[in-house]
Amino acid sequence: MQFRDLQKQYQRLKKEIDQEIQQVLLAGNFISGKQVTELEEQLAEYVGVKHCITCANGTDALTLALMVWNIGRGDAVFVPDFTFFASGETPAYEGASPVFVDVEADTFNLSPASLEQAIMKVKEEGALIPRAIIAVDLFGLPANYPEIQKIADRYGLLILEDGAQGFGGRIGTQKACSFGDISTTSFFPAKPLGCYGDGGAIFTNNDEWAELLKSYRVHGKGADKYDNVRIGINSRLDTIQAAVLKVKLKAFQDYELTDVNKVAAKYTELLSEAHMDLVLPMIADGYYSSWAQYAIQLPERADRNGVQMCMKKAGIPTMVYYPKPMHRQKAFKETNSANVDCLIAEELCKKVLCLPIHPYLEEEECRRIVSALAASLKK
Numbered sequence: 001m002q003f004r005d006l007q008k009q010y011q012r013l014k015k016e017i018d019q020e021i022q023q024v025l026l027a028g029n030f031i032s033g034k035q036v037t038e039l040e041e042q043l044a045e046y047v048g049v050k051h052c053i054t055c056a057n058g059t060d061a062l063t064l065a066l067m068v069w070n071i072g073r074g075d076a077v078f079v080p081d082f083t084f085f086a087s088g089e090t091p092a093y094e095g096a097s098p099v100f101v102d103v104e105a106d107t108f109n110l111s112p113a114s115l116e117q118a119i120m121k122v123k124e125e126g127a128l129i130p131r132a133i134i135a136v137d138l139f140g141l142p143a144n145y146p147e148i149q150k151i152a153d154r155y156g157l158l159i160l161e162d163g164a165q166g167f168g169g170r171i172g173t174q175k176a177c178s179f180g181d182i183s184t185t186s187f188f189p190a191k192p193l194g195c196y197g198d199g200g201a202i203f204t205n206n207d208e209w210a211e212l213l214k215s216y217r218v219h220g221k222g223a224d225k226y227d228n229v230r231i232g233i234n235s236r237l238d239t240i241q242a243a244v245l246k247v248k249l250k251a252f253q254d255y256e257l258t259d260v261n262k263v264a265a266k267y268t269e270l271l272s273e274a275h276m277d278l279v280l281p282m283i284a285d286g287y288y289s290s291w292a293q294y295a296i297q298l299p300e301r302a303d304r305n306g307v308q309m310c311m312k313k314a315g316i317p318t319m320v321y322y323p324k325p326m327h328r329q330k331a332f333k334e335t336n337s338a339n340v341d342c343l344i345a346e347e348l349c350k351k352v353l354c355l356p357i358h359p360y361l362e363e364e365e366c367r368r369i370v371s372a373l374a375a376s377l378k379k
């Protein structure tokens with residue numbers, strides 16, 4: 001069994017994907033082919049945002065957003081303590097100080113109360129200027145934007161939505177990747193919408209920022225690539241990846257997102273019935289997840305390593321996202337983040353376990369996984 005079965009997806013979409021790739025090979029327009037603009041239009045329409053600017057990966061997408069806002073030395077950027085490294089790495093790379101903020105135990109996402117405390121603390125200390133909040137849609141679930149937006153407005157901060165895992169999620173009818181002043185996503189193969197290599201995208205309603213993003217991603221170009229008006233980077237989405245993504249976006253909209261939600265509902269049903277004393281993922285009213293991960297919390301007494309080994313013997317891969325909170329990463333030793341309490345993130349790092357999930361996981365497989373988990377927990 002695969003943790004995320006990309007082969008099954010390819011078998012289902014093979015004919016169209018092969019055709020699309022072949023068209024790129026025949027046309028030879030490997031960089032900035034027409035498929036890239038077509039995809040950008042489709043993504044912007046799907047998300048409901050004016051501009052979509054694709055780029056080389058989700059990490060660059062965050063970096064480009066921070067470049068546009070001129071965030072750097074002396075600036076504080078608030079980042080959840082429980083996320084993938086890139087959410088904190090990118091502001092640090094720009095010279096800014098990531099300030100790690102605790103998350104909520106039930107949603108895994110940024111805690112609005114802890115966010116406000118952290119902002120007040122930074123303001124009191126006076127060494128850094130609060131500039132932006134990187135809110136992450138962890139495991140497919142949008143962060144609590146209604147509350148985060150109020151805090152951002154109160155303190156005059158920008159919101160950068162890191163939707164690398166969140167594409168396809170929504171609150172009410174509003175889609176993920178439309179909640180930030182700028183929002184980003186990743187097309188890394190294992191993300192909810194993945195390509196066959198690296199890829200990323202940036203979303204915004206702001207015309208001026210959209211123009212800047214298009215310039216920064218091609219060496220700070222002015223009128224053209226050989227007229228350079230600012231220092232930028234080289235970060236484009238390959239035409240082949242755009243061609244693959246066009247096919248996958250259609251499947252994502254037509255049935256994958258619905259199917260992965262059915263798988264999650266089945267897990268929740270089976271795991272609740274099995275009474276294993278687990279904490280199951282919670283989706284608040286009005287929220288919709290794209291289930292980048294199905295993350296459970298094991299009971300205090302459980303030996304997570306043992307459970308993982310036992311499941312592996314039964315042929316079932318599991319993952320620990322994430323084993324270490326951001327503020328404990330060696331790379332962030334020099335930032336001021338270590339004095340911020342992130343007790344929930346610490347707890348989650350000890351208890352969390354992710355089960356295989358993807359739209360092509362069958363009910364029989366879910367049942368096998370749940371039985372294997374029950375057996376592993378008894379040992």
Ligand SMILES: *Cc1c(COP(=O)(O)O)cnc(C)c1O
Nearest residue numbers: 057058059084086087164186188
């Ligand atoms: C995957 C991921 C990224 C980075 O995306 P890449 O395309 O791998 O660079 C950033 N933030 C989060 C939360 C992610 O999960």
